[in-house]
Amino acid sequence: MVQIERETVDAPALLHAEQLNVRYGRQIAVRAVDLQLARGESVALAGANGAGKTSLLTALAGVVPPGAALSGRVTLDGRAHDLAGRRRAPDPAIALVPERGKVFGLLTVEENLRVARGAGLAGARLTSDDVYGWFPRLRERRRTLAGNLSGGEQQMLGIGMGLMRAPRVLLLDEPTLGLAVPVIEEVCERLAALRDALGLTLLVAESDSQWLPRLAQRALIIDRGALVHRVGRLDAAQLDAIHDILLGIGATASPLSDEVGHV
Numbered sequence: 001m002v003q004i005e006r007e008t009v010d011a012p013a014l015l016h017a018e019q020l021n022v023r024y025g026r027q028i029a030v031r032a033v034d035l036q037l038a039r040g041e042s043v044a045l046a047g048a049n050g051a052g053k054t055s056l057l058t059a060l061a062g063v064v065p066p067g068a069a070l071s072g073r074v075t076l077d078g079r080a081h082d083l084a085g086r087r088r089a090p091d092p093a094i095a096l097v098p099e100r101g102k103v104f105g106l107l108t109v110e111e112n113l114r115v116a117r118g119a120g121l122a123g124a125r126l127t128s129d130d131v132y133g134w135f136p137r138l139r140e141r142r143r144t145l146a147g148n149l150s151g152g153e154q155q156m157l158g159i160g161m162g163l164m165r166a167p168r169v170l171l172l173d174e175p176t177l178g179l180a181v182p183v184i185e186e187v188c189e190r191l192a193a194l195r196d197a198l199g200l201t202l203l204v205a206e207s208d209s210q211w212l213p214r215l216a217q218r219a220l221i222i223d224r225g226a227l228v229h230r231v232g233r234l235d236a237a238q239l240d241a242i243h244d245i246l247l248g249i250g251a252t253a254s255p256l257s258d259e260v261g262h263v
C-alpha cells in the first residue's frame with residue numbers, strides 16, 4: 001500500500017475554506033472540503049479527470065455555473081463569504097484562470113487584457129504594460145486576435161487576464177494542459193516568479209503528477225470531490241505515490257478532514 005506523508009501547515013491562512021460543497025443536481029462534485037492557503041505559497045490541487053478540481057476552484061472564486069448548489073464558507077484575510085443560498089459576487093482578490101486560458105478569440109491580446117481589467121470598479125488594477133513586462137511575447141502579439149495565438153500564448157494571456165485586477169489569490173485550472181514541454185517549463189517558471197514578486201498565493205489544479213514539483217511547494221489530492229491527502233514534500237517517492245493515486249491504483253484514502261483537521 002502506498003503511503004503519503006502528511007504535513008501540518010503552521011503559517012497563518014490567507015484563504016480559508018470550510019465545509020465547501022458543490023452539487024449539480026444529484027451529482028456531488030465537491031464534498032465537505034476544508035482547506036487553508038498561506039500568503040505567498042503555491043499549492044497544487046492534484047486529481048484525476050472528473051475528481052472535482054474545476055468545481056472546487058470555481059466555488060472558491062465564486063463563479064460556479066448557474067444551477068450548481070453551493071454551501072460552505074470561504075474566508076479571505078478574515079472576510080467571510082457565506083456560500084449558502086444565493087451565489088456570492090466574485091471577490092476580485094480571488095481570480096480564476098480557467099482551463100486553456102479561456103480567452104476571447106475574436107478580440108486582440110490588448111483588448112482581452114482591457115476586458116479583464118474591467119471599468120468603473122473600485123480596487124487596484126494592473127496595466128497591460130505590467131502584464132507585458134511578465135510576458136514579453138504578449139507585447140509582440142498585442143494586436144493579434146487571441147484566437148490566432150499558440151496554446152502557450154493563450155495560456156499566458158489567460159494568466160495575464162487573471163492578474164489584471166491585482167488578485168491576492170490566483171487559482172489556475174490545469175495550466176499545463178495540451179502544452180509542449182518547453183512551454184510548460186516556461187509557464188511554471190513565470191508562475192513561481194509572479195508568486196515571489198507579487199506575494200501571490202497560487203492554487204494550481206493539475207492531473208499530471210510529473211509537473212507538481214515545478215508548479216507547487218505542496219499538494220492536496222482530490223478524489224471524488226473530497227480532499228483525501230495532503231503532501232508536504234514533493235520528492236520522487238511522493239510523486240510516484242501520487243501518480244498511482246491519480247491512476248486509481250494507489251492508496252485508498254479516507255477524507256483528510258477526518259484525520260488531520262483542516263488542510
Ligand SMILES: Nc1ncnc2c1ncn2[C@@H]1O[C@H](COP(=O)(O)OP(=O)(O)OP(=O)(O)O)[C@@H](O)[C@H]1O
Pocket residue numbers: 024027028029047048049050051052053054055056065207
Ligand atoms: N456543469 C455541470 N453539470 C453537471 N455535472 C457537472 C458539471 N460540471 C462538472 N460536473 C461533474 O462534476 C464532477 C466533477 O467535475 P469537475 O469538472 O469539477 O472535475 P475536474 O477534476 O475538473 O475534471 P476535468 O479535469 O475532467 O475537468 C464530474 O463528475 C463532472 O461530470
